Amino acid sequence: MNKTLLGYVPEQSPIYVVHPFVKLFFMLVVSLFPIVIYAPEWNALIMLVIILLMWYSRVDMKTLKIYVPVAISMGTIILISYTVLGGNHPEFRLLVRFAGINFYWERIRDGLVVYFRILPMIFTMVFFLSTSRERDVIVAMRFVKIPFVVTYVFAMALRSAGLVLEDFFIIRQAEQARGFDTTGKSLWYKIRKYIMYMIPLFALSLRRAEEFTNALVARGYAFTGEAARVKRPDYVLTHYTFKTLDMSLTAAISAIFLIILILRYGYGYFTLDTSVFISWLSRVL
Amino acid sequence: MQGSTSGKELTAAQIWSVEKGEKRSVNVIHIVITALLIGIGFVVGAFGSISFPLGFGVNFFWTGIAVQQVGSIWFGMWGVIAGAIFPFFSNAISGTPFYVSLAYIPANFVQGFLPAWAFRFFKADPRLKTGRDYLILLGAMIVSSAFGALWSPLVVLKGFGLLTTDSVPMFIWGWFGGNVVAGLVFNFILLKALSPVVIKTAAFVKKWWA
Numbered sequence: 001m002n003k004t005l006l007g008y009v010p011e012q013s014p015i016y017v018v019h020p021f022v023k024l025f026f027m028l029v030v031s032l033f034p035i036v037i038y039a040p041e042w043n044a045l046i047m048l049v050i051i052l053l054m055w056y057s058r059v060d061m062k063t064l065k066i067y068v069p070v071a072i073s074m075g076t077i078i079l080i081s082y083t084v085l086g087g088n089h090p091e092f093r094l095l096v097r098f099a100g101i102n103f104y105w106e107r108i109r110d111g112l113v114v115y116f117r118i119l120p121m122i123f124t125m126v127f128f129l130s131t132s133r134e135r136d137v138i139v140a141m142r143f144v145k146i147p148f149v150v151t152y153v154f155a156m157a158l159r160s161a162g163l164v165l166e167d168f169f170i171i172r173q174a175e176q177a178r179g180f181d182t183t184g185k186s187l188w189y190k191i192r193k194y195i196m197y198m199i200p201l202f203a204l205s206l207r208r209a210e211e212f213t214n215a216l217v218a219r220g221y222a223f224t225g226e227a228a229r230v231k232r233p234d235y236v237l238t239h240y241t242f243k244t245l246d247m248s249l250t251a252a253i254s255a256i257f258l259i260i261l262i263l264r265y266g267y268g269y270f271t272l273d274t275s276v277f278i279s280w281l282s283r284v285l
Numbered sequence: 286m287q288g289s290t291s292g293k294e295l296t297a298a299q300i301w302s303v304e305k306g307e308k309r310s311v312n313v314i315h316i317v318i319t320a321l322l323i324g325i326g327f328v329v330g331a332f333g334s335i336s337f338p339l340g341f342g343v344n345f346f347w348t349g350i351a352v353q354q355v356g357s358i359w360f361g362m363w364g365v366i367a368g369a370i371f372p373f374f375s376n377a378i379s380g381t382p383f384y385v386s387l388a389y390i391p392a393n394f395v396q397g398f399l400p401a402w403a404f405r406f407f408k409a410d411p412r413l414k415t416g417r418d419y420l421i422l423l424g425a426m427i428v429s430s431a432f433g434a435l436w437s438p439l440v441v442l443k444g445f446g447l448l449t450t451d452s453v454p455m456f457i458w459g460w461f462g463g464n465v466v467a468g469l470v471f472n473f474i475l476l477k478a479l480s481p482v483v484i485k486t487a488a489f490v491k492k493w494w495a
Contacts, residue, residue, distance in 0.1 A: 006378070031383045035445070070338065070380040077340035081452035107449070114447050118341070121382030129377060153320045160324025161374070168328060191346060195474050198329065198351060202479055205321045209488055212321070213314040223316050 005137075005158070006129035007063030013131075015057035019246040020136035021143045022253075027128035029253050031121050036264045039275035040116035050123040059130045067126060075115050082111030095285055105285055109278060134158045135236065142234050143242070149223045156212070163208070164201060171200045297410035297418070300484055301491055309495040318488045319363040326352040326371030327378075333467065334379035339459040341442055342372070342381035342389060349375055350464045351471035353393065354426060357401035358411050358476065359483045361490030368397030388441040392433035396464065399429035405492075411480040413473065422476070426468040434461035 001008040002016075009015060015023070030050075034043050054061065083103050092104035134155065141151045175181075175196060182190045222228045263269040272278050303309055330349025337345040349372060356364035372393050376386040403425040404411060409418045438456035442448045448456060483489055 027383065035384065066335075067380055070335075073338055074340050074380070078447075081340075081455070082449055085452040085455060086449055087451040110449070118382060118447065121384070122380045125377050125383055126380070149316065153316060153323070156317065156320035157323035157327070157370075157374075160321045161327040162324075164321075164324045164328045192470060194332075194348065195471055198348075198471060198475060199478050201325060201329070202355075202475060203482070205325055206479075206483065206486060206488065209314055209318045209321050210486070212317045213312070213487075216313050216317065221313060223313060224311050 002133055004130055004133050006126065007060045009060070009131055010058050013058045015131045017245065018249065019143070019240055019242050020132065020140040021242070022246050022249050023128055023132055023136065024140040025250055026253055027124050029257050030124045032257065033260060034117040034120045036260060037270040038113055038117070038272050039270050039277065040112060041275065041277040042270055043116040043120045044277075046120040047123050050120070050127050054127055054130065057131050059127075063130065064126060067122070070122070071119065074118065078111050078115050078118075079108075082107045082114070105282065108285070109272070109281070112281075113272065113278075139236055139240050142237055143240075148232055149228070152223075160205075160208075164205065167201055167204050168197060171197050171204075295484065297414065298408050300410060301405055301408050303491055309491060311495050312487065314488045315360070315363045315490070315495070318360050319367045322352060322356045322360065322364060322367035323371040323374070326356070326367060327374040330371055330375030331378045333463075334375050334381075337463065338379065339456065339463070341385055341447055341456075342376040342379070343437065343442075343456050343460050344463045345459055346467050347463045348467055348471065350396065350430070350467045351475055353397045354400045354429070354468060354472055355475045357397035358404050358422075359480070359489060361401055361405075361495075362493045363490060365394060365397040365401055369394040385441060385445060385447075388444070389437055392436040392441075395432045395436075396429045399432075400425035401493075411476055411484060413477050413480070419473070422472060426465060426472065430461050430464040430468070433464060434458070 002011055002013070030046070033046055037043055037046075054064075084101055086102075086104065086107040088102060089104055089106070092106045094102055095105050095108070096103045137158065138151055138155045141154060142148075180193075180196065182193055185193075220227065260270070264271070268274065326349050329352055330347065333344050333346055333348035334342065337347070339345055352371065353364075353368035357368055358364070360367075369390050372389060373386045376389070377383070400422065403409065403421050407417075407421050409421040411418075413419055413422070434457045437460055438448060438453050442456060443450075443453065
């Protein structure tokens with residue numbers, strides 16, 4: 001199994017046939033689709049495609065469970081935002097009045113539209129995180145010639161996040177061993193005592209910064225001055241070739257986006273007026 | 286150790302002023318500290334984003350603010366850069382769309398930049414020795430969070446069509462309260478506890494870059 005940024009993917013996953021840049025490009029471009037697509041059924045289709053891609057890539061779907069509460073809370077917030085906090089609008093079609101709150105068709109419709117626009121953006125991000133390893137991000141960045149220092153900072157940041165998380169668990173266990181345990185305490189108590197983890201985390205990171213620096217200096221790394229201008233062999237890039245398949249996928253993603261833009265702004269597709277789902281829901285409600 | 290006067294405790298003005306003959310330049314440690322701050326922010330920020338979400342990356346209690354503001358006070362522009370970048374990661378993990386996170390950058394930048402600027406401009410002591418230091422930190426926290434709270438719901442979330450006009454105040458107060466309360470809980474203690482050590486390290490930034 002390969003450890004990705006969010007979970008695990010088998011080493012034999014078909015996703016590794018694809019160049020890391022294509023995954024990054026997919027995330028950047030497909031995230032734009034719901035910005036121009038308003039019709040919920042099309043956004044639902046994007047989500048379905050991404051789920052199928054995850055399944056095809058053999059992503060461990062169990063890791064995605066953490067997004068169920070996110071999706072539910074986000075949906076609830078959007079619904080509350082558009083209905084309870086939506087204000088009084090006599091010009092809208094009143095569906096029901098409950099506990100003094102007016103529920104208008106237009107508000108529920110808009111809430112649904114927003115929810116269905118935000119979900120595909122989250123899905124594309126989750127797809128990227130659950131299929132990409134730290135190395136993939138580095139390769140993708142170096143492939144598009146992002147400066148070495150920027151790539152290095154990103155790589156180190158991703159690596160250090162893992163280290164910080166490890167430190168966090170060690171600190172928590174060390175404090176539990178000393179009798180400090182927040183289990184069963186109130187939320188406010190837990191929040192206040194979170195500082196008990198933050199101070200050691202910062203202190204450890206400061207010490208680690210010095211260790212990292214010494215290690216880098218000892219290896220002759222420099223990010224400024226003459227030494228920084230020395231051309232570095234992109235060793236990691238030699239393991240990846242941008243094949244015809246990658247070119248085709250990149251071209252296909254770009255073409256789909258272009259088609260969506262033309263259909264949306266040239267022919268008025270993907271709008272609420274053309275939405276089959278919205279017109280059906282309007283009739284039902 | 287840079288900038289220390291042996292035996293005597295540094296004054297607030299001495300902390301920020303470059304002594305005669307003292308050479309300060311951008312070093313490998315600054316790059317490393319930026320990366321590590323992004324790493325801490327990633328983990329700490331994600332805790333707040335997952336535990337207390339209001340939606341779209343706005344939280345009732347955002348622990349990441351401590352890394353953003355304390356890191357910027359100690360490490361100048363490196364902390365500001367880290368503070369602008371790490372929410373990208375912590376938001377991504379907690380399910381905020383990529384382009385929404387991207388649009389938050391100005392808010393996150395100001396939230397890190399303003400406390401760093403205030404401490405350097407007013408020569409406040411990061412060890413929080415006097416009431417003035419506390420006041421400067423509090424003021425910077427409030428003003429910077431107010432900017433973030435206005436920018437993010439009004440410009441970003443409204444711009445993406447994610448909020449109705451009537452629900453904007455909830456997000457403004459959510460962002461503002463979530464940042465200021467978390468700042469009150471963490472910033473003061475972190476600065477008080479760790480500044481005496483940090484100002485003596487090579488990573489500490491007196492000006493903006495070194």
